Structure formats: C-alpha cells, structure tokens
Amino acid sequence: MALLRPSSRTRRRGADGDRIWTWLMLPGTLWMTGFLIASLALVAVLAVGTTDDLGNPRFGFDLSGVRALADPAYTEVLARSLGYAVLTCAICLLIAYPVAYTIALHGGRYKHALIAAIVVPFFANYLVRMYGWSVVLSDDGPVLRALRAVGLADGNTKILNTGVGVVAGLVYGFVVFMIIPLYAALERLDVSLIEAGRDLYGGPVRTFFFVTLPATRQGAAAGLVLVFLPAMGDFVSAQLMGGPDQIMIGNLIQDKFFQGQNWPLGSALTMLLMLVLLIGMFGYLRRTRKDEAEARR
Amino acid sequence: MTLLEPPSTTAPSRPAVRARNRRGRGRADRKPRVLIAVTALFFALLYLPIAVVALFSFNSKKSLTVFGGFSLRWYRAFVHDDVLLSSLGTSLRISLVAMAGSVVLGVALALGLVRCRTRLGSLAGLVMLVPLITPEIVTGVASMLLFKGLGVDLSTGTVMLAEITFSISYVTVILRSRVAALNPEVEEAALDLGATRWQAVRLVTLPALLPAVLASAVLIFALVFDDFVLAYFTTGVDPQPLSVRIYSAIRFGVQPTINAVGTLMLAGSVCLIALALFIPRLFGRRGGLDILSGE
Numbered sequence: 001m002a003l004l005r006p007s008s009r010t011r012r013r014g015a016d017g018d019r020i021w022t023w024l025m026l027p028g029t030l031w032m033t034g035f036l037i038a039s040l041a042l043v044a045v046l047a048v049g050t051t052d053d054l055g056n057p058r059f060g061f062d063l064s065g066v067r068a069l070a071d072p073a074y075t076e077v078l079a080r081s082l083g084y085a086v087l088t089c090a091i092c093l094l095i096a097y098p099v100a101y102t103i104a105l106h107g108g109r110y111k112h113a114l115i116a117a118i119v120v121p122f123f124a125n126y127l128v129r130m131y132g133w134s135v136v137l138s139d140d141g142p143v144l145r146a147l148r149a150v151g152l153a154d155g156n157t158k159i160l161n162t163g164v165g166v167v168a169g170l171v172y173g174f175v176v177f178m179i180i181p182l183y184a185a186l187e188r189l190d191v192s193l194i195e196a197g198r199d200l201y202g203g204p205v206r207t208f209f210f211v212t213l214p215a216t217r218q219g220a221a222a223g224l225v226l227v228f229l230p231a232m233g234d235f236v237s238a239q240l241m242g243g244p245d246q247i248m249i250g251n252l253i254q255d256k257f258f259q260g261q262n263w264p265l266g267s268a269l270t271m272l273l274m275l276v277l278l279i280g281m282f283g284y285l286r287r288t289r290k291d292e293a294e295a296r297r
Numbered sequence: 298m299t300l301l302e303p304p305s306t307t308a309p310s311r312p313a314v315r316a317r318n319r320r321g322r323g324r325a326d327r328k329p330r331v332l333i334a335v336t337a338l339f340f341a342l343l344y345l346p347i348a349v350v351a352l353f354s355f356n357s358k359k360s361l362t363v364f365g366g367f368s369l370r371w372y373r374a375f376v377h378d379d380v381l382l383s384s385l386g387t388s389l390r391i392s393l394v395a396m397a398g399s400v401v402l403g404v405a406l407a408l409g410l411v412r413c414r415t416r417l418g419s420l421a422g423l424v425m426l427v428p429l430i431t432p433e434i435v436t437g438v439a440s441m442l443l444f445k446g447l448g449v450d451l452s453t454g455t456v457m458l459a460e461i462t463f464s465i466s467y468v469t470v471i472l473r474s475r476v477a478a479l480n481p482e483v484e485e486a487a488l489d490l491g492a493t494r495w496q497a498v499r500l501v502t503l504p505a506l507l508p509a510v511l512a513s514a515v516l517i518f519a520l521v522f523d524d525f526v527l528a529y530f531t532t533g534v535d536p537q538p539l540s541v542r543i544y545s546a547i548r549f550g551v552q553p554t555i556n557a558v559g560t561l562m563l564a565g566s567v568c569l570i571a572l573a574l575f576i577p578r579l580f581g582r583r584g585g586l587d588i589l590s591g592e
Binding site: 020021022023024025026027028029031032033035036037038039040042043046095098099101102103106116117118119120121123124125126127128129130131132133135136138140141142143172229230232233234235236239240250253254257263266267270273274277281 | 441446
C-alpha cells in the first residue's frame with residue numbers, strides 16, 4: 001500500500017495538471033483560432049466571392065477572381081516574384097555563409113558581440129532601413145559613386161528602378177534570417193571534424209565541400225525558408241527600389257485592396273501566394289524529414 | 298659545456314617554438330583575410346543606410362546627398378508636427394496594449410503547450426505555428442477582411458487586436474524552451490508542501506520565468522512599434538500609427554523630418570532590443586541571442 005500511494009497520487013495530480021494546462025492553453029489558442037484561422041478561411045471564401053458597389057465583401061460563388069489569375073499580366077508578376085525571391089535566397093546564402101562562418105569560427109571572444117551587431121539593427125524599423133538603403137543605392141549615392149570610381153559603372157548605370165534594386169532591397173531586408181540559423185549550425189559544428197577532414201583530404205576547398213557544408217546543410221535549408229517567406233510576400237522593396245516594371249505579387253495584392261478595390265481578386269492573389277509558400281514549406285519539411293531519417297540510420 | 302647547454306638542446310628557444318606552433322596549427326588558424334574582408338564589407342553595407350539616415354537627420358539643408366552642416370531643424374520640425382506626434386502617441390498605445398495582451402496569452406499558452414500531453418495540446422501547437430509561417434501581408438489582408446466582414450470600422454483598436462494575434466506566437470516560442478528547461482521537480486516539491494497546482498504555477502514557475510517574460514515583453518513592444526505591414530492593413534484613416542505615416546511620407550517625396558523620426562525610432566528600437574538581450578543577465582542568467590532564436 002505504501003508503495004502504491006505515491007503513484008496513485010501522481011496519477012491524480014497528473015489529471016489535475018492536465019486540466020490546468022488545458023485551461024492555460026485555451027485563451028491563446030481560441031484567440032488565434034478566432035482571429036487568424038477564421039480570417040484566413042475568410043480570405044479563401046472571399047476569393048470566390050464578389051463585392052457590392054461600395055466595395056464591401058459579398059459572399060457568393062463567382063470564379064472570376066480565380067479565373068483572372070490566369071491572365072498573363074498576373075502570371076508574369078507571379079513568375080517575377082518567384083524569380084526575385086529565389087534569387088534573393090541564393091544571394092543571401094552566398095553572403096550569409098562567409099559572414100556566419102567568419103564570426104562562428106574566427107570571431108573568438110567577440111563573436112557574440114558581432115552577431116548581436118548584425119541582429120540588433122535588423123530588428124529596427126524595416127521601413128526606415130529600406131528607405132536608407134534606397135538613398136545609399138540612389139544615382140548619386142555612395143555605392144554607385146564607389147563603383148564609378150573603380151570603373152565598374154558609368155554615368156548611366158542605375159540600381160534604383162531596376163530588378164537589381166528590388167533584389168538588393170530584399171537581400172538587405174531579410175539576410176539576417178539566413179545568418180542566424182547558419183551561425184547556429186556553424187557554432188555547433190565540431191571543429192575537430194574540419195581538422196579530421198583536412199588530415200584526410202588535405203585541401204581546404206574539399207574539406208569545406210565534403211565536411212563543413214554537409215554539416216550545416218540544415219541551417220542553410222532553414223535559412224532559405226526563412227528568407228523565402230518574407231521575400232515572396234514583400235511589397236515595400238519593389239515600391240521603393242523598383243519601377244512599374246518590377247512589381248511583385250505583394251504590390252498587386254496591396255493594389256487590389258487599396259486602390260483597385262477588387263477584393264475577390266486580391267483574395268485570390270493572396271491564396272495563390274499562400275499556395276506557393278506552402279509548396280515551399282512542404283518541400284523543406286520533406287527534405288528535413290529525409291535528412292533526419294538518414295541521420296538516424 | 299654540457300651543463301651550460303641543456304636549455305638549447307632539451308627546450309628549443311622561444312622563436313623556434315613560435316615558428317613550430319605556427320606551422321603545426323596549419324591552415325585552420327591562419328587569419329582568413331578574404332573572409333574577414335567579406336565580413337567587413339558586409340558590416341559596412343549593413344550600417345551604411347542607417348548611418349545615412351542618422352547623418353542627414355542633422356543636415357541643415359533639405360538635400361539627402363549634400364550635407365550642408367549640423368543642425369537640429371528637422372528634429373524641431375518633428376516636435377512641432379502635431380500629426381506625427383499624435384501618430385507617435387498612437388503607436389505607443391498600440392505597442393503597450395499589444396505587449397500586455399500577447400504576453401499574458403502567450404505565457405499561458407507556452408506553459409500549457411509544454412506540460413499538456415493531450416491531443417488538444419498538439420493541435421494548439423499547430424495553431425501557434427500558423428502566424429510564424431504566414432507572411433505578414435497575408436495576415437494583414439486576412440485581419441482586414443475579418444474586421445470588414447464583421448462590420449467593424451478599422452481603427453486603432455483593430456490594429457491592437459491584429460498585433461496581439463500576431464505577437465502571441467513570438468512570446469510562446471521564446472517562453473516555450475524556457476518552460477521546458479525548468480525542473481518540474483521544483484513544482485512537484487511545492488505540491489508536496491501543500492500548494493495547489495495554481496499556486497505552484499504562480500509562486501514557483503512564473504517567478505522562475507520572469508527574466509524571459511520581461512525580455513519577450515520588451516521585444517514584442519519593439520516589434521509592434523516598428524511593425525508596418527499589419528498596421529497598414531488594419532488601421533483606420535485617423536489617427537494612424539507612426540510607421541504607416543512614415544510609409545506615406547517616403548512614398549510621396551522625401552521629407553527630411555522623416556530622417557529625424559527614423560533616427561529616433563532606430564535609436565529607440567536598438568535600445569529596446571539590447572535591453573531584451575540583457576534582461577536575463579540582470580537576473581544572473583545566460584542572456585543573449587537565444588532569446589531571439591528561441592533556443
């Protein structure tokens with residue numbers, strides 16, 4: 001009996017506990033379900049709805065919004081957004097890897113300070129940063145002046161109002177989301193692995209590609225998703241750095257809800273954006289599952 | 298002679314040791330000049346835009362490319378601009394309310410998620426992830442449609458509701474790992490000493506979480522204050538949050554006042570983020586970036 005008592009008490013306590021944890025969990029979950037899940041469902045419903053003359057949403061079943069997505073004008077914007085977002089991911093990886101590598105492996109006792117020096121400004125106001133970046137990239141800004149001085153640009157070279165400008169904006173906006181997971185992966189990396197690789201292969205290049213890179217692949221994959229998500233939905237960069245020929249899907253959505261007042265079409269575009277992102281997320285999850293399965297084997 | 302020689306035969310001279318160490322350590326510890334140069338360039342480009350905004354906020358001229366001399370005229374213009382000042386007040390109110398709401402809901406959610414092993418718990422875990430994988434523009438559109446659909450006029454209140462919804466997940470992500478790291482036996486001990494579950498949570502668990510709760514509160518305040526997309530979709534016409542005002546201003550021609558406002562905002566959020574990173578240290582715990590990554 002004496003032996004049984006503690007366990008029965010624990011069980012009773014467990015049941016009690018579950019109840020209090022459920023009660024604690026409930027308000028937040030209900031709040032998010034009510035505001036977020038319900039509102040996302042509303043977007044899906046309105047994608048096949050209509051609006052009245054005042055622009056208020058009306059429910060119904062009308063596929064004109066969805067059908068309009070096949071319009072070449074929209075498919076072109078979607079393709080461009082995808083291209084910009086993928087390019088942004090690639091450039092972010094190319095920039096973030098050496099930076100994260102340098103700080104993680106050669107930062108010494110300053111590495112926390114250096115990473116903080118990257119992260120802190122990125123959490124500062126996005127608009128102000130983008131606005132400053134657009135000034136820096138402007139026709140007589142410091143970047144073009146420096147490029148002209150070394151002969152890499154002439155008087156006609158422009159960055160603003162081109163695709164280069166938009167991608168530069170997206171990279172500046174979101175590169176930190178690549179640096180954080182890469183830094184975490186590189187910091188966890190066992191340096192003796194690199195040394196072992198060097199003992200076995202010799203060359204730093206081969207060691208990098210056969211040891212360091214595979215060991216940090218998951219960090220890179222997480223970074224790619226974290227950059228792709230906001231880059232695909234951004235509309236500020238295309239507005240500040242691009243011209244009318246560089247608009248992205250985010251600009252279209254914004255336009256349909258604010259200037260165009262075509263909410264069903266805007267909702268359909270939003271759903272399309274979500275679909276693209278879900279496909280990306282799904283690919284990422286499958287990839288990491290496979291990696292984990294391989295790691296376990 | 299042999300008595301005088303040993304140092305040179307058994308132990309090599311200092312320069313020789315240094316030379317061998319240098320050779321022995323090999324490429325691994327050689328200063329990677331290219332990598333350091335790339336990193337330095339990255340830091341320069343990272344801070345250049347911020348430096349430009351800050352520098353030209355003190356410009357005596359209206360130009361954004363020519364610096365005419367030091368002046369505080371744009372800061373003076375800001376403190377005399379009633380529209381911007383009322384927007385500042387609106388943003389502060391929104392941030393405070395969103396901070397309070399999301400911290401209360403988020404901390405409770407984190408406690409529940411970690412300890413609750415039921416199916417409802419895993420479902421709640423999924424719901425919690427939705428805001429993190431939804432781009433802000435989608436959240437913005439969805440919130441706006443919900444309010445319009447319910448017949449609610451967009452106002453400061455709707456921004457507050459939307460910001461709370463969006464921020465709960467951040468608080469939960471930050472707090473969840475902290476809750477998981479707590480030793481449940483301490484709570485059990487409180488129960489053995491006669492505390493109720495609720496008392497154990499209130500008197501034992503929450504005080505242990507205090508640093509992380511405060512850090513997440515500061516972080517949410519800064520994030521909400523700086524947030525633009527969600528506010529843009531859910532705000533009414535008047536009063537508008539500061540970031541929405543800045544957006545309209547930089548879209549329709551540059552006004553140097555925005556440099557001054559932007560510099561103040563940058564300084565403010567840098568201070569807040571730094572504070573959030575250091576709060577756990579004030580309590581004698583490991584602080585730093587794990588707050589941001591939720592690790």
